[in-house]
Amino acid sequence: xxxxxxxxxxxxxxxxxxxxxxxxxxxxxxxxxxxxxxxxxxxxxxxxxxxxxxxxxxxxxxxxxxxxxxxxxxxxxxxxxxxxxxxxxxxxxxxxxxxxxxxxxxxxxxxxxxxxxxxxxxxxxxxxxxxxxxxxxxxxxxxxxxxxxxxx
Amino acid sequence: xxxxxxxxxxxxxxxxxxxxxxxxxxxxxxxxxxxxxxxxxxxxxxxxxxxxxxxxxxxxxxxxxxxxxxxxxxxxxxxxxxxxxxxxxxxxxxxxxxxxxxxxxxxxxxxxxxxxxxxxxxxxxxxxxxxxxxxxxxxxxxxxxxxx
Numbered sequence: 001x002x003x004x005x006x007x008x009x010x011x012x013x014x015x016x017x018x019x020x021x022x023x024x025x026x027x028x029x030x031x032x033x034x035x036x037x038x039x040x041x042x043x044x045x046x047x048x049x050x051x052x053x054x055x056x057x058x059x060x061x062x063x064x065x066x067x068x069x070x071x072x073x074x075x076x077x078x079x080x081x082x083x084x085x086x087x088x089x090x091x092x093x094x095x096x097x098x099x100x101x102x103x104x105x106x107x108x109x110x111x112x113x114x115x116x117x118x119x120x121x122x123x124x125x126x127x128x129x130x131x132x133x134x135x136x137x138x139x140x141x142x143x144x145x146x147x148x149x150x151x152x
Numbered sequence: 153x154x155x156x157x158x159x160x161x162x163x164x165x166x167x168x169x170x171x172x173x174x175x176x177x178x179x180x181x182x183x184x185x186x187x188x189x190x191x192x193x194x195x196x197x198x199x200x201x202x203x204x205x206x207x208x209x210x211x212x213x214x215x216x217x218x219x220x221x222x223x224x225x226x227x228x229x230x231x232x233x234x235x236x237x238x239x240x241x242x243x244x245x246x247x248x249x250x251x252x253x254x255x256x257x258x259x260x261x262x263x264x265x266x267x268x269x270x271x272x273x274x275x276x277x278x279x280x281x282x283x284x285x286x287x288x289x290x291x292x293x294x295x296x297x298x299x300x
Contacts (some may be wrong), residue, residue: 046263137219140199144174 005037007034007127010149014131017145019138021115024130025122026050026137042115043094046130049110051107054128111136179205181271181291182212187279189258189284190216192272193265193295201269217274227286229262229272250288252281263288265295 001059007025011034014023022037030051037043108119116139118131133142155183170185177226182191182204192203197285200223205212215227223232249264258276265271271291 068263137200137223140195141174143199144195144201 001013010034010122010129011036013144013149014129014142017142018094019134020131020142021134022046022132025051026054026128026130028054028126028128030054037132042132045115046117050119050128053108053119107146109139109143118142118146120150122150158174163286171299173252173276173289174202174295175204177291177294178202180210181273181294184297185279185284185287187276188273188284189276190272190274190291191291192222192274194228194230194270194272196230196233196268196270198227199256200226213219222274225274226272229260232264233264233270238239253274261285261288263292265292268293271295 009027011023014020016035022035022039024035024037024043024046025033025049027033030047032043032047035043035046037046055071078152106121110117115132115134116136118133118139120129120131121127122129131142131145131146133139178191178193182188185191190203190205192200194200202260203216203222204248205215205216216222232251233248236251241247247264251260253260256277258274259281260280261273261281262270271288273279273288275284
């Protein structure tokens with residue numbers, strides 16, 4: 001089993017990247033498949049944010065489907081964004097995995113007051129890799145290494 | 153196998169191929185350029201990926217730009233690559249792959265590694281530009297071989 005498909009190894013490898021303070025693989029149903037990090041509170045925040053983002057993505061996808069069924073709107077992008085109880089969030093990249101795994105998958109970054117979160121859909125479209133980095137200065141490095149981790 | 157020093161106790165989990173750690177590649181390039189203040193690699197979207205020196209306990213860090221300053225420099229270089237990708241590149245017949253900016257107290261040399269990545273040397277006044285250019289070319293080759 002390669003690094004990209006073994007959740008525990010993926011989490012370990014992600015944690016080895018400097019600046020990554022926590023990593024988790026989360027299923028589309030919000031279930032945490034594997035996780036490691038500094039503090040239960042941070043891991044809980046990652047799971048909560050991922051669950052909210054996935055729920056928002058599903059709702060948004062349904063909305064787009066309804067619009068398309070009515071003959072309006074372009075062909076469907078399904079974008080996900082997260083909310084974390086009032087934290088300052090800002091989406092950088094978009095179009096996360098959907099429950100159906102449709103569409104291209106891209107990294108999404110939520111800039112927050114502490115520990116920005118990175119969401120990377122994994123191959124197959126049924127899981128997300130969620131990373132918390134120490135500061136915004138670590139996002140570029142984490143994103144760079146994510147590409148290699150996804151490639152396995 | 154190679155265990156990066158920054159991983160500490162977690163080093164055994166890194167599973168990085170020997171001598172492909174980004175920090176080490178930058179550190180080697182930095183050591184080969186006299187008068188070099190900093191070497192960095194960044195994305196063409198303006199996000200800094202890695203820099204050397206970067207560790208707080210590294211004495212060489214004193215000569216390097218502040219993190220916030222470097223972020224601005226990287227963003228400006230990204231913009232310059234974008235600007236140079238227009239008429240200048242069309243006139244040349246190929247994309248501009250290297251940018252040099254010199255001042256009284258030093259300068260910058262940025263070299264495109266891939267369409268998505270570039271490396272950046274920040275030098276003092278004593279740096280030999282020919283050497284910086286040669287090392288930037290070598291670094292770009294090394295980075296593209298190791299990571300692309």
